[in-house]
Amino acid sequence: xxxxxxxxxYIIIAxxxxxxxxxxxxxxxxxxxxxxxxxxxxxxxxxWVVAFFRLPNRNFVHGEHKIIAPADGKVVVxxxxxxxxxxxxxCLQVSIFMSPVNVHVNRNPVSGVIKYMKYHKGKYLVAWxxxxxxxxxxxxxxxxxxxxxxxxxxxxxxxARRIKFYVQEDDIVKQNEEFGFIRFGSRVDLxxxxxxxxxxxxxxxxxxxxxxxxxxxxxx
Numbered sequence: 729x730x731x732x733x734x735x736x737x738y739i740i741i742a743x744x745x746x747x748x749x750x751x752x753x754x755x756x757x758x759x760x761x762x763x764x765x766x767x768x769x770x771x772x773x774x775x776w777v778v779a780f781f782r783l784p785n786r787n788f789v790h791g792e793h794k795i796i797a798p799a800d801g802k803v804v805v806x807x808x809x810x811x812x813x814x815x816x817x818x819c820l821q822v823s824i825f826m827s828p829v830n831v832h833v834n835r836n837p838v839s840g841v842i843k844y845m846k847y848h849k850g851k852y853l854v855a856w857x858x859x860x861x862x863x864x865x866x867x868x869x870x871x872x873x874x875x876x877x878x879x880x881x882x883x884x885x886x887x888a889r890r891i892k893f894y895v896q897e898d899d900i901v902k903q904n905e906e907f908g909f910i911r912f913g914s915r916v917d918l919x920x921x922x923x924x925x926x927x928x929x930x931x932x933x934x935x936x937x938x939x940x941x942x943x944x945x946x947x948x
Contacts, residue, residue: 735781797934801826840873879919
């Protein structure tokens with residue numbers, strides 16, 4: 729397992745706080761057990777920060793007809809909905825909620841060309857709020873190939889305060905490569921063509937780069 733580059737700064741800060749505040753607690757709090765509790769809590773915070781930015785080794789799943797999960801988390805939405813930023817028509821929406829304990833790397837579900845990319849500043853409503861997909865900080869990224877276009881939307885949540893993205897329009901991308909990262913919890917939405925065969929159900933736990941979320945029409 730590796731540590732994602734987005735985490736280096738935060739891990740250094742957490743380490744300094746753990747060591748520094750732990751030292752102060754041990755020297756200035758006369759009650760030994762209380763100083764120990766404080767030091768242990770600081771260690772747990774440090775451990776959580778390190779775990780949050782983990783980058784586990786995985787055997788990625790590939791396939792030109794497969795649409796792979798772009799993130800780790802739980803499937804919370806599968807429904808037909810109107811997509812009003814790029815497609816301007818109804819699509820099949822599949823949403824994956826990432827809790828603070830999930831891996832937060834975001835990966836390309838398919839290979840293709842970035843046909844559209846836009847970053848939106850916004851609010852920090854909880855990720856499951858109905859208006860979070862249109863009012864929160866977010867990015868919209870569309871990957872196109874000869875089988876059609878797929879829209880991905882990174883959505884910041886109440887804890888997530890920074891969305892990172894590593895692609896721009898006209899970039900050629902490969903399935904399962906990183907396209908972004910969201911710090912401290914959030915959601916990724918997929919907007920697929922109507923009629924796309926979905927392989928997951930609401931409540932399913934998926935892994936980015938591994939779980940096959942849906943399939944293209946193999947006749948295309």
